Amino acid sequence: MDKRRYRAGPVAAARLLARVTDPAFRRRGFAESEVLLRWPAIVGAELARLATPEKLSFRRGSPAGGVLHLRAAGAAAVELQHLAPTVIERVNSYYGYRAVERLHIVQAPMSTQTQSSRRRPPELPADDRAALDRSLAATGNPKLRAALARLGNRVLARPQSDGEQT
Numbered sequence: 001m002d003k004r005r006y007r008a009g010p011v012a013a014a015r016l017l018a019r020v021t022d023p024a025f026r027r028r029g030f031a032e033s034e035v036l037l038r039w040p041a042i043v044g045a046e047l048a049r050l051a052t053p054e055k056l057s058f059r060r061g062s063p064a065g066g067v068l069h070l071r072a073a074g075a076a077a078v079e080l081q082h083l084a085p086t087v088i089e090r091v092n093s094y095y096g097y098r099a100v101e102r103l104h105i106v107q108a109p110m111s112t113q114t115q116s117s118r119r120r121p122p123e124l125p126a127d128d129r130a131a132l133d134r135s136l137a138a139t140g141n142p143k144l145r146a147a148l149a150r151l152g153n154r155v156l157a158r159p160q161s162d163g164e165q166t
Helices: 013-027 039-043 045-050 076-082 084-095 126-136 142-157
Strands: 051-057 066-072 100-107
Touching (some): 039 045, 039 084, 045 051, 051 076, 066 076, 066 084, 076 084, 076 100, 084 100
16 A cells, blocks of 8 residues: 555545546536535525536637536526526636636426425424324324324414415
8 A cells, every 4th residue: 555645644535525526527517616516605595596507618629608507497497597697797707717608508407405495394382283193193004194294294384374274
């Protein structure tokens, strides 16, 4: 084993990870993995929720004037099309030169959903929870009982409008 590798002390995991991930990112057109990793910081949290970068392609021999391919879900693609100049400006200011000239937006489901975007229902008061448990006690199938409990928890935790009754 090569002992020279360990003389400098411990190595940061991020440094080792970059050796593995950078070639994969380059194949997708991203010279720097930072654009993918820092996407919310580059375009802002609101825009980052609308789209994820897929690929950055350039003309042969030109590191400028590229096309940034984005994936957007549903109606967000239309909204993103209107916000294209803002996205282009923010990405170019990150790169420090006019790297992106235009966007290519693909309307498709987002590949990943961040944990923070999932909302947890608020905790039910003890009496509501007990009433829900009593109403589900007769359900024999444990999987069905758990699914109905989740549904009941969400319905009971939902804020009610004036004309709505549960």
